[in-house]
Amino acid sequence: MILKNVLLTLSLSFFINKNNAQSNKPNIVILFADDISAREFPFYNSSTWSKPPQGGDTSDLKYRAKTPVLNKLAEEGMYIKTVWASTICGPSRAMMMTGRYAHKHKWWHNSDKGTYINEKGKEKKNVPLYETSPHTISHVAKAGGYATFWAGKTQMDVEGFEFDEACFTPGSGIGSANTSNKYTDFKIVSTKVPGKKKRVLINEDTGVEVEYYQQFGWYWKPQVELMNHPSSKKKLEWWPNTKESKKEYGLHTYGPDVELEFIFDFMTRKKKEDKPFFIYHTSHLGHDGWDFFSSDINKETRNKWPGTPKIKWENGKYVRTDPKITGDAGVYDTHNTVTEGGIHNHINYLDYQVWQYMNKFKELGIEKNTIFIFCADNGTSGYGKGSIKQQRGTHVPFLIYAPYLKMTKKGEQDILANLSDVLPTIADVAGVKIPDSYEINGKSLIPYLTTGTNDFRDWVYSYHKDKQLIRGQKVLIDGTGKAYDVTKNPDDLISFPVINNWDNMTKGFVKENTMLNNVLPKYNLHDTEHDAPKVKEKVEPLTLKTN
Template identity: 25%
Template sequence: MKRIALLVVAGLIVWSSHMSTTIADEPIRPNIVLILIDDLGAEALGCYGGTSYQTPNMDRLAAEGMRFDHCYALPVCSPSRAELLTGRYSFRNGITQVILPRFPKKLNTQRDRTFVQMLADAGYATCVAGKWHLCMDFADHRDHIAGAGFEDRYMWRLFRGNTITRHYWNPELWIDDQRADDLGKDKFGDDLFSEHAMQFMRDHRDGPFFVYYPMTLVHSQTATGKNYPASPDRLKPGDDPDADVKPRQAGFAQLVAYTDKLIGKVVDEVDRLGLAENTLVIVTGDNGTDRTITSLLGDRKIRGGKATLTEAGTRVPMIVRWPGTIAPGQVAEELVDFTDFFPTLLDAAGVNMPNEYAIDGRSFFPKLKGEAYPARTWVYRYWRDRWFIRGADYRLDSDGRLWDLREDAYEPKPALDSPQTVEARKQFKQAVAELHAAD
């Protein structure tokens, strides 16, 4: 493989090669399927110890691959999605809040390039199906998704003007830069999105392909339309672990079960096509569970932390399967944040970065292959001019409070003064200063 130099400059990682986006010598050319769940923290999955919901397919995926115990998104939707695609922290890429009429920004994919653009330049067929949430109405930004590197686009039209549209039943659709509402009539959004993703895999089975499936599920709403259930599959009596609690919680359990079912269908299609050993599948979530939802993690209750800079707001599931490359049943304790997907997926595809292109992410690709690598010693989460930085044992908040995570990261205790905490505070403050010095 072509050697590349790795430099750390004021917190940014700069990849340098002798060419622009290139295919490395004798590359592994796997297909890549990236599934992003909407509003689901790690505590919800059985493989993470959750006991409130039915997640057999995601649990099976973890048993067949690798589960990362410490993957951190941002606490809300748009910033996480921007970080994932660009490999740059939100204070650099400009998407620091949820994109809404009061914050009508869009991701600048000419300035902040996406790894999808680089995969496409290297010959990958690229598809996105589902929720974008990196600009306002597609009618005003017709080329935005194509400009991010996706040749095939089958989307929920989240905004019609400044109005948020339906996305469960009867979704408003936007297909390859055109409005296509009639196709969503009497349909469930994620049935359409998952089927399109699977059809793209069938059409491009000779590969390599990249499929990004950002689900409109799970979210938390249950009022999805007159005469419609929360999901196409109503749970049978006795199957709902939350049947005795408020309807919103019970509806959420249905949505989680259906989310899991669709993920299982997509992975099963990879297997049916005979592509399992040449397909890297990643399942993760864009932020923590909604705060109206309480889940059981073992025998303890965890309230959702969406829109909070907390463990519950930022710790998300991350499951990776690649038979023949990733040994089954592994648990990774290394810290990962959403900027790390950019270099990892390019490494997996054997694609070199453009000259002197700076990102914040660090590749965890060696971990997938069972190799040692210089893992992160901290993750940095930034939202609306506030932040935290955490390592394995401690977390420093932007208000100066230092927390001890060793007993319970969900309900941490104030860190007591000691040589260890003094050193942790010093290193965290230095890391944050270096990050923002490069801004």
């Protein structure tokens, strides 16, 4: 091993006792997958899903994910039929971490973020989330007395958040964007080549020029950076960082495994300290990545989703084959220990990791005192990622398994929700009050989950640069301005009828369409308020709720 081995008022008041004792609070784990549409998960019952090597639609059962653990959690816990994210990862992560939409946090797209005035009075690009939205999900958790851990993908400067420790894959911490881990050459880097005017991308492992995007490998032989780990000598340190870990690190080291072992190490330590923990696990699984084990560099035929370690579900448990990989410089033998490429295998591995989580909760004796949330950041690459059409880019899986909450809801929930709802939900669980003067666009799920109400949201909203999407109970308006009738769920979760003539629609449709179009101007500020305010807003502090 890498590290060596009710009523709403009643349910909320239980989260904090008279002395605000932290040990009574439930642990919280968010597993946030990358680029995976709801349709990819069997429990959403879609008639189509994505196929390897480059994506697209298929109904071939060979490429359908197998998720026995998530299926069971969806049945015993609850999952929401329609949850929206943003259309692409950066803005979705901003929505998750701030509980706000782009008109407040200013992350309109990965390549379209607002400017801000730094502490030296200079205007800078790419405003950090904590500059526009200081009450992030990490600050909420810390205010509630939680020990906090961030694992996996960051895509942002981590310095201003309130995470105690972290394991970044690849390293994306303070100042590390321009450096790399010396223990791995699994990198696609931008390089100046003699005789060429433009920089080119080189696979450092082979020295061959490739058509891709710059990346530091996060799957096999990953680039890993630790933050504030007990084994580290400084705040941020490249891993492997000990004699033992350096000896064990190699081609067989799989980034998602590394993340989980550091998470479990943190959970174990905090359990011994009788300290509730908040885990923000932003997995790379689902995201495309360069397949360093394959010699195929052809853009049309290469694996979009590199293989994972082989796993097998049998007799109610997973059996994992230890990876064995040999070779170098692009010529490798995986000895039949690695799966073929495909997003279905990434989802299968996520299911395996959820099984590991559940086992770890039982081992630590916290299975009834932990809230587990599973979701993803946007639609699948090659199908929905970046799309403003229908809900291709926005429709993501969302599951909550929480025996602690004594939920009144079970199985599929036919409501509307989006990722902004996570932060206020965490605030309710943590017993944290967000100031009334601080705009939050999300809505806590706790009242819905723990009472008899069947109502939640009248509409959900999303954004993509200057484009807006919105959906109600009857009408969906996508980023192209087309309207759809969403009263019936199509087999593929996407083929809604287009509304071409409003004269043919009932008064209910017309009324909702008017309501949705009245909502949009409030958030349609891309062109008029694109950047962070020149003067930072005064923000009241987070406080603990009292009985």
